[in-house]
Structure formats: C-alpha cells, structure tokens
Amino acid sequence: MIRILLAEDMHMVRGALVALLNLEHDIEVVAEVASGDEIVPAAQANAVDVAVIDIDLPGKDGLTAAAELHQRMPSCRTLILTSLNRPGTLRRALAAKVGGFILKDAPSDRLANAVRGVAAGRRVVDAELALSAWDSTDCPLTGRELEVLRLATAGANPTEIAARLFLSAGTVRNYLTTIVTKLQARNRVDAIRIAKEAGWL
CATH class of the missing domain: 3.40.50.2300 (Response regulator)
Known part of the structure; x- marks a missing residue:
C-alpha cells in the first residue's frame, strides 16, 4: 500500500x-x-x-x-x-x-x-x-535579484526589502532597476507579471 x-x-x-x-x-x-x-x-x-x-x-x-x-x-x-x-x-x-x-x-x-x-x-x-x-528560456535574474523580486511581489517596499536582506535601500533600488531592465519590463509591476508568467517566482 x-x-x-x-x-x-x-x-x-x-x-x-x-x-x-x-x-x-x-x-x-x-x-x-x-x-x-x-x-x-x-x-x-x-x-x-x-x-x-x-x-x-x-x-x-x-x-x-x-x-x-x-x-x-x-x-x-x-x-x-x-x-x-x-x-x-x-x-x-x-x-x-x-x-x-x-x-x-x-x-x-x-x-x-x-x-x-x-x-x-x-x-x-x-x-x-x-x-x-x-x-523555454532560462531566467536571466540572479538568485539575489529573484529574492528581491519575491519580496517586492509580497508588497514590501525597498526599505523593508533592505531590512530583510541586510542591504541598503539604495542597493535594493539598484537591484529593482536591473530587474526591470533585464526583463525588458515597463516598471516593477510589469517585471513581477513577466516573472510570474514565466514561472520564475
């Protein structure tokens, strides 16, 4: 059984x-x-x-x-x-x-x-x-970028993400900008949509 x-x-x-x-x-x-x-x-x-x-x-x-x-x-x-x-x-x-x-x-x-x-x-x-x-294509995001995007998906702002990951808020903003650029998204919300539809999150 x-x-x-x-x-x-x-x-x-x-x-x-x-x-x-x-x-x-x-x-x-x-x-x-x-x-x-x-x-x-x-x-x-x-x-x-x-x-x-x-x-x-x-x-x-x-x-x-x-x-x-x-x-x-x-x-x-x-x-x-x-x-x-x-x-x-x-x-x-x-x-x-x-x-x-x-x-x-x-x-x-x-x-x-x-x-x-x-x-x-x-x-x-x-x-x-x-x-x-x-x-399918491979995810272009690094592990850290995915971590930042997951927290953003949950509604955390850059300051909260920075506190969770022990980074500066400026570093988190840089990550978010890089993510949007890599995914060829219009903005952060669009980047989340693209990553979710691809199954990367």
Whole structure:
C-alpha cells in the first residue's frame, strides 16, 4: 500500500482527489492538509510514502514545502500538481528534487500512475510541461535579484526589502532597476507579471 499525504487548499478539489486516489487498490490517503506549513509535520506523523502537493498553497508554497520535506524526510517522494503550464516552474520543481510534476487537469488514471511511478523512485513529468520547459528560456535574474523580486511581489517596499536582506535601500533600488531592465519590463509591476508568467517566482 502506498501511503499518501494530499496537500490542497481548495476543500472540494481535495475531497475529489482523495476519493479518486482511495479507489485505487494500492493507494491510501492517510493525511490531508490545506497549507504548506502543515506538510512536513503531517508527513512525519503519518509515515507517508508520497506527498501529492498543490503548487499554490497558503503559508509555504508547494515547492518550498517539497524542498523542506526532501531535506527532513528523504524517504518521502513528492508529486507536484499545478494548474499552470509555466516552464520556469518545472525547472524550479526539478531543482527542489521533486519526484513528479503533472497538470491538475490530467486524467485521473494519470495521477494514480504518477503516484506509483514516484513511489517507485522514478521521475514523472507531464509530457506537455516537459515540452514547454524544453522550449523555454532560462531566467536571466540572479538568485539575489529573484529574492528581491519575491519580496517586492509580497508588497514590501525597498526599505523593508533592505531590512530583510541586510542591504541598503539604495542597493535594493539598484537591484529593482536591473530587474526591470533585464526583463525588458515597463516598471516593477510589469517585471513581477513577466516573472510570474514565466514561472520564475
């Protein structure tokens, strides 16, 4: 029996996925959570084999939680669910050592087979996502620039970003100007939109 943790914040979707997975003879959902912060404690408490994680969760996002789970509980495999076909997101998922990455609107038998594949130690990636990642361009931003942009996306102003990253406000403004230039954006808001659509954030 493959023991599953399901992390999905939309109750109706989570209920449907639990019901679908529990129909399988070799899969049992033993834990359900609605936020990224609950994933690691629930996985550890329930001796989970595979964590099926929605990428967009309140608290910690799915990829951050998956990376943390990989560090804390290496025996637990992770399968990311997304409704967005963003090639940059797939690259981030692979960097976070996730075992699989599939679209939410995939047929239900594909989800069950992906769970089995990930549990067996295979890397399972939706073909459509793999093709779009193959054709995509690399993120032109450095790690620090992405960090600054993530904080700006959360609504922090340059002074607040500077305090969080132990930089001067002037340095943060320079980073933001560089980000806008590199992404060929009109302004900071446009840069955030471009980075989100590419899956870099």
